[in-house]
Amino acid sequence: MTSAWDKLNHLFKRQEVPAKTTLLQEGQISGTMFFIEKGCLRTWVNNDGKEITTQFFFENAKVASIESFRTNQPSLYSIESLEPCILQTISQQDFQNALENFPELKKETEAHLFRRFLYSQKRFYSYLKNSPQKRYEELLEEHPQIIQRVPQHYIASYLGITPVSLSRIRNRR
Amino acid sequence: MTSAWDKLNHLFKRQEVPAKTTLLQEGQISGTMFFIEKGCLRTWVNNDGKEITTQFFFENAKVASIESFRTNQPSLYSIESLEPCILQTISQQDFQNALENFPELKKETEAHLFRRFLYSQKRFYSYLKNSPQKRYEELLEEHPQIIQRVPQHYIASYLGITPVSLSRIRNRR
DNA sequence: TTCATTTCTTTACAATTGTTATCGTCCAGG
């Protein structure tokens, strides 16, 4: 973690979870933020019974339904483990308190939000600009670890296509 | 404008521009923020010579390449007028100064960024979830003024499809 | 008004993707 975060170390609790564990369910209000020590999480939304993965997170990532965590609104997505994980968790209460006590933490949190904003915008542009095939090639180039580590059908929905279509794209050479 | 903005009124300059005027070019560093008094702007990105509209803005909207305005990095997109416009403009200099002098303004600006983040996320989910046809129907329901006011081929690229395809969708009933 | 430009529609064809279903492989739990 970064400097400002070190000061909260004592507020974190270690949690181990097996694969496919739901840490936050779509529609619920987020009360916890997760720091991934080991393993891999995904966020996903429900679309008429079909799961659409919106993002993957790996070691050293901070994960929360930011909107829900910040505004106490129901989360737009679920958070789930893809592998057995070792997590460090902090409650919203403790985090809010820390925000007020450590201005640098507040600054870093705003910066984090800003980076997330840029990332989400960049991915959005990729959608507007590129075909599914190109999006896959882009992912292969920029985040090969996702493709090596995550089952293919999750990646398909992340790319906005069906598993069948992704399988075709991969074998189209 | 909102309360905190009232205090900056004297820093704004009135600017009239005809339709199709470029206010900021992709790749340039943003030095100005615009407030739309009358008219309509769009942001767009270049994709191999093809223009892709990423957003529309109407009366009472604040428009800037937020990333560029905030970080002095080259803008990822261009800003252009779609109609003759009356704009109120403020320089980055003046705005940064004001940010430091008015804490409420800073707070409001962060809130504005957060809203933009939510909006961009929501639109992104709409892409992952819905077909072009559904996205059009959603736009028709949530922002009918866009469809009434903006030429169709801009809307097509905003929806991520070709003008031909949008024309087909519209006449598919 | 007139003329040029922009905008939208339509057509024909190609390419891509979705849908549904089947089948083989792999792996973990019993």
Add this chain to the structure above:
DNA sequence: CCTGGACGATAACAATTGTAAAGAAATGAA
């Protein structure tokens, strides 16, 4: 060791979208 479930590949067919081109309609400026 066995077996059920998860996962990925493939096939056949339908539906959608892209591309290119032509022409009609609307718009705006002289």
